[in-house]
Amino acid sequence: MNKIPDNRAWWLVLPVFLLVAFSALIPLMTVVNYSVQDIFGPGQAYYVGTEWFKEVLADERLRDSLVRQFVFSGFVLLIQIPLGIGVALMMPRSGIKGSLCLILIAIPLLIPWNVVGTIWQIFARGDIGLFGWGINQLGIDYNYTGDTLDAWLTVLLMDVWHWTPLVALLCYSGLRAIPEAFYQAAEIDRASKWAVFRYIQLPRLKSVLIIAVLLRFMDSFMIYIEPFVLTGGGPGSSTTFLSQTLTTMAIGQFDLGRAAAFSLIYFLIVLLISWLFFTAITHADKEK
């Protein structure tokens, strides 16, 4: 649709602008303000320039949790995107069965994140949880509170359980948008199942998949409450991700300057990557 140039449209956007400015700009400015000062108490703040940034970038603990975060987000994408596409391909295309599948698959998305943690905390326990008990019963020594690898696998499994439905639903809606004629043409050509997927379904899923990757990357990069409830970041700090490190610093230790500098770096990483994705999306739109 051709849009009409009209600057009066700003009046319609103004409420959103003010609201988001209030809840995003003011806090962000506060963070910037903190990040360049050393604060001992009310009225006792000293300008320290880029000191905090240098310190944060050199901090071993933060670098570790950044690396952990990237590894985690990488695995999340590697597992959830193919799995989500697979599930979407298997879902019935319409009718009551379609709606029912849709609702059942959406259930994990509707559960508050701390309850997701609680569910897995119970489910994966060796004594009272079906999953942990089952694994132990198979003769494999499994204990997510004591063993680093087990804790990692449990957090990853929990995230796959929690968020693959989102990828599946996005792909499902993308698949439903493909006109029936495409499939009929493929049938006349006697295209194999793989060819149908590769040359009809996958290209049509491109834009949906970009969004799925974007959302999964962002949200896995901000993960906090689920591993916090499940493992508490342990054993040791093996499942402590960026948000938890930051929260401990800001609320737990009240280390304002350092936490603020850390926040800004964190935000900038997310923003940079989201900008890359956003450009990719608009390019994909143009090609269409």
Added chain:
Amino acid sequence: MRQTRSKNIGITIYILLLLTPVYWLLNMSFKTSREILGGLTLWPQNFTFDNYVVIFTDPSWYNGYLNSMAYVSINVVITLLVALPAAYAFSRYKFLGDKHLFFWLLSNRMAPPAVFLLPFFQLYSSIGLFDTHIAVALAHCLFNVPLAVWILEGFMKGVPREYDEMAYIDGYSFPRFFIKVFLPMIRSGIGVTAFFAFMFSWVELLLARTLTAVDAQPIGAIMTRTIGASGIDWGVLAAAGVLTIIPGLLVIWFVRNHVAKGFALGRV
């Protein structure tokens, strides 16, 4: 035919695996704590509603649900009120800085809530809104408003502009056109947007917990607090968890026919 059957089997297995952890929670919520700790049973041997009774009779429990409902509802209303006109502007007009504004809005959806934790706490404390429903509702606008604008813009683009022009020729003023003609046409879009706003506000806990203490404490915070106190009553915890899933199920049931379209059009 064979292909459809193997697909059906595949999706059934996936859904069963998906529901097993939820079933386990449900199962546990109907057990007595003696049974839970006594050994593993696949279904409750002594079926009991005691855990639910605890929650429905103790104000410190059920107030958590009421608080969560309150701020989620306020948030959905605010989100829709501000996002509707803005989405209309983005879908119909070119204006100074529109693309930048849109990206800036979206960037707030991408911002880790942990970043805003401390400033939010101070901001809302300083204007006297700390521990109120409205504070959490406003804080959740940070990610819900951009999302709502995005989804609604997708739906509004699907309505041809000829409708707008016809309405003006018929002598409708803009507000009257918007409310009487335009909004009914994108009903399903509004429903889907409300669903997503509800969902993201309902599942968020980090901000909700930080901005409240007693009077507006969400159910999630009450649940984590219970874990800290004198051992864990797994049965009550499980019952509380089950109850948090129900509102979401009700809401998605209402928009079930439009949700798939919402995902496609609005590009959540």
